[in-house]
Amino acid sequence: MKEKFSNVYYDDIGFLTKNLVPGIRVYGEKLxxxxxxxxxxxxxxxxxxxxxxxxxxxIIPFTPSSKVLYLGSATGTTVSHISDIVSEGMIYCVEFSPRSMRDFIGNAKMRNNLVPILADAKQPIEYAPLLETVDVIYQDIAQVEQAEIVLRNLPFLKKGGHIMLCIKARSIDVTKDPNEMFKKEIETLSQAVDIVEIIDIGQYEKDHSFVVGIKR
Ligand SMILES: C[S@@+](CC[C@H](N)C(=O)[O-])C[C@H]1O[C@@H](n2cnc3c(N)ncnc32)[C@H](O)[C@@H]1O
Structure with a gap:
């Protein structure tokens, strides 16, 4: 097994993270x-x-002490791996579905680096009092204005901090060419962020792109 990034490992079954809560699975994953x-x-x-x-x-911008704002945490699948990586850091997890949040809290209660926040990511003023400045904003929410939501949350990110955005083209406009939608969202983000990496993840999630940027 090799450490590919800080606290991110790789072997012949793929990527792995060191379990912060040994013996406990979050979504039925292999241990x-x-x-x-x-x-x-x-x-x-x-x-x-x-x-x-x-x-x-x-680019994996997380370090063991990173502070992260995660928008669209759902039941905590990806959050749990980032929680393993930022083992001494903190993740502020925003999710607006009470049902997902209930399952998330069930999964998260054994991890002491997660702060669950039931709120709408379009209304950051609602949760601003709960946050500190973060090193990374990670967003995965299927909404029409995906890049716009990142921009609204950008005041929480330190200058030079990273954004990671999953863009779902079909949530923006099902009738349009996904590549046009990716371009539009990236242009919006570019108002305040330098885009440093774009990965087409369509072979795992249809019409999705994964974008990494740095706040100017
Ligand atoms: C694709 S799922 C996220 C999956 C998760 N990131 C993972 O990888 O484990 C998108 C989530 O975003 C949430 N969501 C959508 N719009 C939102 C908003 N405006 N504010 C907060 N959460 C939102 C949905 O309820 C859903 O749980």
Whole structure:
């Protein structure tokens, strides 16, 4: 097993993270023991970040002490792997579906680096009092104005901090060419962010693109 990025590992079954809560699975993932440490297999069919890694993503901006704002945490599949990576950091997890949040809290209660926030990511003023400045904003929400939501949350990100955005073209306009939708969202983001990597993750998630940028 090799450490590809800080706290992100790779072996012949794919990417893995060291389990912060040994013995506990979050979404039925495979657990692997190596040198007496337990790792969780990171399923690229369940997590767009894992699919981007499988497809050659070269930038993982997380360090063990990173602070992260995660928009669209759902039940916590990808959050749980980022939680393993930022083992001494903190993830502020915004999700507006009470049902998903209930399952998320069930999954998250054993991890002490997660702050669940039931709120609309389009209304950052609602949760601003709960946040500190973060190193990374990660967003995965299927909405019409995906890049616009990142921009609204950008005041929480430190200058030089990273954004990671999963763009779902069909949520923007099902009738339009996905490439046009990706271009439009990237143009919007570029108002405040330098785009440093774009990965087409369509082979795992139809009409999706994964974008990494740095706040100017
Ligand atoms: C594709 S799922 C996220 C999957 C998750 N990121 C993962 O990889 O484990 C998108 C989530 O975004 C949430 N969502 C959509 N619009 C939102 C908004 N305006 N504010 C907060 N959450 C939102 C949905 O309820 C859904 O749970």
């Amino acid at each position: 692997v023991t190596y040198n007496e440490e337990e790792y969780r297999a990171w399923n690229p069919n369940r997590s767009k970040l894992a699919s981007a890694l499988m497809l050659g993503l070269t």
